[in-house]
Amino acid sequence: MSVVKVHNIRKSFGSVVVLKDISLEVQSGEVLVLLGRSGSGKSTLLRCLNGLETIEAGSIEVAGHPMTYNGESLRALRKDVGIVFQQYNLFPHMTIGQNIMLAPHLVKQVPKAEAEEKARKMLEKVGLLDKFHEYPDRLSGGQQQRAAIARSLAMEPKLMLFDEVTSALDPELTEEVLAVMAALAESGMAMVVVTHEMGFASKVADRVIFMDDGTIVEEGSPDTIFASPSTPQFRSFLARAN
Numbered sequence: 001m002s003v004v005k006v007h008n009i010r011k012s013f014g015s016v017v018v019l020k021d022i023s024l025e026v027q028s029g030e031v032l033v034l035l036g037r038s039g040s041g042k043s044t045l046l047r048c049l050n051g052l053e054t055i056e057a058g059s060i061e062v063a064g065h066p067m068t069y070n071g072e073s074l075r076a077l078r079k080d081v082g083i084v085f086q087q088y089n090l091f092p093h094m095t096i097g098q099n100i101m102l103a104p105h106l107v108k109q110v111p112k113a114e115a116e117e118k119a120r121k122m123l124e125k126v127g128l129l130d131k132f133h134e135y136p137d138r139l140s141g142g143q144q145q146r147a148a149i150a151r152s153l154a155m156e157p158k159l160m161l162f163d164e165v166t167s168a169l170d171p172e173l174t175e176e177v178l179a180v181m182a183a184l185a186e187s188g189m190a191m192v193v194v195t196h197e198m199g200f201a202s203k204v205a206d207r208v209i210f211m212d213d214g215t216i217v218e219e220g221s222p223d224t225i226f227a228s229p230s231t232p233q234f235r236s237f238l239a240r241a242n
């Protein structure tokens, strides 16, 4: 079953076309890693998947929701799709626990006690149960990202989107966040992950897509695609990454 169906989409900013006739599908339980140089369109594509950007051509269906851009259907879609960015994920004036309970309580009308129990369960999953009453600025960057992941998971999404969530982190903090993402993948969550972490891509991805200048240039299993890149663009990208 497909969690993501993207057919022939085009997206421009002004006169610049940044997504050119992109098509892709993600199956339930699948982990798709998006690679590409800065400016190749990865974030725009990810943002299109939860309706943060509109498209000019083509169609998108995510978690069974056709993308129609009206408020009600966007709200329904975003209940099923979690997204974590590089930065600014947690509300600074709320404790970690409050951060995680907020959306289930407000958006899904989950009763407070139940939302709290859920929040603790999610924090345990990412190894942060002891931070329930802490404020975000008391946590390391890696802990903040793990808490942001827990917050998304509390909504019980059918798909998780990650946009360079470790790019601002030191190597050891990067590892703890990647470990949480790998465990999530192992649990069967469908994920689209934009990352520069090649180790993660080769170990965790079911499929890798390499984008260049708004198009999908290469696509395949990590084993195949890393061992024998077939385009000069991907070869030079990999050479610079290593």
Ligand code: ADP
Pocket (backbone or CB within 6 Å): 013, 018, 036, 037, 038, 039, 040, 041, 042, 043, 044, 045
């Ligand atoms: P990536 O995530 O691969 O680095 P992006 O999707 O962020 O690439 O950007 C793709 C292209 O779209 C770039 O040329 C970028 O400058 C442009 N772009 C992205 N967002 C906007 C925006 N809000 N307004 C104008 N141009 C944008």
Ligand code: MG
Pocket (backbone or CB within 6 Å): 042, 043, 044, 163, 164
């Ligand atoms: Mg980006």
